[in-house]
Amino acid sequence: MEELDIMEIWKGYESKLNETLQINRQNTLELTKMKIKSHLVSLKPTKIFTILAGIIWVVFLDIIAVVAFYAGNISLLISAVGLTIINKLAIGVYLYHLFLISKVGINSNVMEVQDKLARLKVSTLNITKILFLQFPLWTIFYWGWGMIQYGNPILWVIQLAITFASIYLSYWLYINIKTENQDKKWFKLIFVEKEWQAVLKSQTLLEQIEDYKNY
Amino acid sequence: MDSENQTDHFLESLEKHKGIIYKIANAYCKNDEDRKDLIQEIITQLWKSHSRYNNEYKFSTWVYRIALNVSISFYSQYKKRANIHHRLNLESIQLVHEESPRPDENLQQLQRFISELKELDKALILLYLDQKSHNEIAEILGISTSNVATKIARIKMKLKDRFSKIKKD
CATH class of the missing domain: 1.10.10.10 (Winged helix-like DNA-binding domain superfamily/Winged helix DNA-binding domain)
Incomplete structure (x- = not known):
């Protein structure tokens, strides 16, 4: 089939549509009067809430760190400082998301808008990776001099095994949470299918964008 | 432009470009109900951006940009998105016949x-x-x-x- 024929098919479709499509003025007027949040902007309140909750949490952790410093509780200090750094990093990434959302002008060119939106979606993976790094810190905050001096050796063996296992696990997850592992069972356990599908679609779209840019 | 004129202008523009909106929505969404949602989402975005239309571009260019951007990003919100069509029971662009030819x-x-x-x-x-x-x-x-x-x-x-x-x- 020649190019002209294809164009004719499309023109035929267009003229049929012009005959059969009708604007419902009343419904459209209703729509213009309503304060409807689009699916794009609806991302914002969730992120703002997460940031506010995150700020309260890191302030609490900072207070714990100061108290632990003055009390000379080293393990609690290390845990609180580590947790506050990791959570501040995650808040930073969320703030970057909000910045990206504010920069998305839906009437900008398609590459620009889709690039921003897809990066936004894909970066949720990075937040999850960062947050997994806090695992080991939750296994040491309760250590104290009393536990070191008088602790049962068997309990210490179990304790150290848990701590080292959590260090290994969080490092392993940090390295292995990536698109290549999406079909693995452990991956499907961590990520809810529909959320992951959205990230994956955005990743595929980013590859398409790169393909268009690099041509 | 007062708000009544703005609405009239918007409805006129929509009338002229309804075909673009429908064709794009139809290409990105095969399911009827999803397509209705997508069309409402495109019209919502067109209305929200209408006052910011920059006439250095053709109006149709602006419509294409918004319709394509909404359609491409719509898929990633597939399950989570608000179902505007069902929520408001509105349909702005309709086929005259119940069934399309x-x-x-x-x-x-x-x-x-x-x-x-x-x-x-x-x-x-x-x-x-x-x-x-x-x-x-x-x-x-x-x-x-x-x-x-x-x-x-x-x-x-x-x-x-x-x-x-x-x-x-």
């Missing part, structure tokens, strides 16, 4: 081919079939005109192959 076989093949393309290729071929110039396509998509020409040539080749295979069968 049955497309001929060639059109069905062409639509099937378009629906199988990747999101950006789909946008490109829709603009090409609507006979937009390479410059305008470049402006809507944000790529160079030479890139537009090469990508279109590739998609056309695939399309030709597809139709010639059907003919042979």
Whole structure:
């Protein structure tokens, strides 16, 4: 089939549509009067809430760190400082998301808008990776001099095994949470299918964008 | 422009460009209910951006940009999105007949081919079939005109192959 024929098919479709499509003025007027949040902007309140909750949490952790410093509780200090750094990093990434959302002008060119939106979606993976790094810190905050001096050796063996296992696990997850592992069972356990599908679609779209840019 | 004039102007513009909105929504959403949602989402975004329309671009360029951006990003919110159509029971663009006229076989093949393309290729071929110039396509998509020409040539080749295979069968 020649190019002209294809164009004719499309023109035929267009003229049929012009005959059969009708604007419902009343419904459209209703729509213009309503304060409807689009699916794009609806991302914002969730992120703002997460940031506010995150700020309260890191302030609490900072207070714990100061108290632990003055009390000379080293393990609690290390845990609180580590947790506050990791959570501040995650808040930073969320703030970057909000910045990206504010920069998305839906009437900008398609590459620009889709690039921003897809990066936004894909970066949720990075937040999850960062947050997994806090695992080991939750296994040491309760250590104290009393536990070191008088602790049962068997309990210490179990304790150290848990701590080292959590260090290994969080490092392993940090390295292995990536698109290549999406079909693995452990991956499907961590990520809810529909959320992951959205990230994956955005990743595929980013590859398409790169393909268009690099041509 | 007062708000009544603004609404009238918007409705007029929508009337002129309803075909673009429907064709794009139809290419990105095959399911009827989802397509209705998508059309409402596109119209919502057009209305929200209407006051910020920059007349350095053609109005149709602006409509294409918004309709394509909404359609491409709509898929990623597939399950989570607010169902505007059902929530408000509104439908701004309707087919006059309950059932759309049955497309001929060639059109069905062409639509099937378009629906199988990747999101950006789909946008490109829709603009090409609507006979937009390479410059305008470049402006809507944000790529160079030479890139537009090469990508279109590739998609056309695939399309030709597809139709010639059907003919042979």
